[in-house]
Amino acid sequence: MCIRCPMSCSLCVICNQTKPAKPVVWNCRGINLTYEGKSYCLITDATNFDNAESICQGNGTSLDTQGHISSVKSAFVNSYFLNVMKQNNIAEIWIGSGSILNSFYYNFDIWLDGTPLQDADPTYVPSYLSLKSDGMWYSHLRQEIVKYKDATTTLPYICQAPVKYIST
Structure with a gap:
C-alpha cells in the first residue's frame, strides 16, 4: 500500500508497483563500517597503496559498486x-x-573516488596519503615511489563504497 495514495485512488497504480529498496551487497573482506550514509570496510592486513586500491575496487560486484581507498x-x-x-x-x-601530476600539489578537494573531477582533468593522479593516529595526514611521495619502484610502505586501509539501492 502506498502511504501517499489511498487504496481507492485509480491514479496511484505506480504506488502499488513500488517495492522497498534494499542496499546492494558489497563484499567487505574485513570489518564492515557505516558512517554518514556510506559503507566502509576496514582491512587490517597491511599492503602498499596500489594493492590496497586494487583490493578496494575488487570489493564491488560491478562498476556501480566498486570501492576506493x-x-x-x-x-x-x-x-x-x-x-x-x-x-x-x-x-x-x-x-x-x-x-x-608532477606538481606535489594536494588541494584535498580532489579525492581518489574521482570527486569532484571524475576524470575531467588528465593530470589527476592518485596520491599516497595516510592518516596517523595523532590525527595528522602524511604524504608519501608517489612520484618518487613510482620512479624508484619503492612500494615497501605497507599500511592497513579503509575501503569506501557509496550506499546503493536497487528495486526488488
Whole structure:
C-alpha cells in the first residue's frame, strides 16, 4: 500500500508497483563500517597503496559498486576514522587523495573516488596519503615511489563504497 495514495485512488497504480529498496551487497573482506550514509570496510592486513586500491575496487560486484581507498572529506569523517583506528589498535592507514601530476600539489578537494573531477582533468593522479593516529595526514611521495619502484610502505586501509539501492 502506498502511504501517499489511498487504496481507492485509480491514479496511484505506480504506488502499488513500488517495492522497498534494499542496499546492494558489497563484499567487505574485513570489518564492515557505516558512517554518514556510506559503507566502509576496514582491512587490517597491511599492503602498499596500489594493492590496497586494487583490493578496494575488487570489493564491488560491478562498476556501480566498486570501492576506493576511503576519502576524508570532513573533520567528522577524520574523527570517525581515528576512533576506528583506536578501537582496532592501528597507528596509520592509507586514505585516498589526488594531486596534480608532477606538481606535489594536494588541494584535498580532489579525492581518489574521482570527486569532484571524475576524470575531467588528465593530470589527476592518485596520491599516497595516510592518516596517523595523532590525527595528522602524511604524504608519501608517489612520484618518487613510482620512479624508484619503492612500494615497501605497507599500511592497513579503509575501503569506501557509496550506499546503493536497487528495486526488488
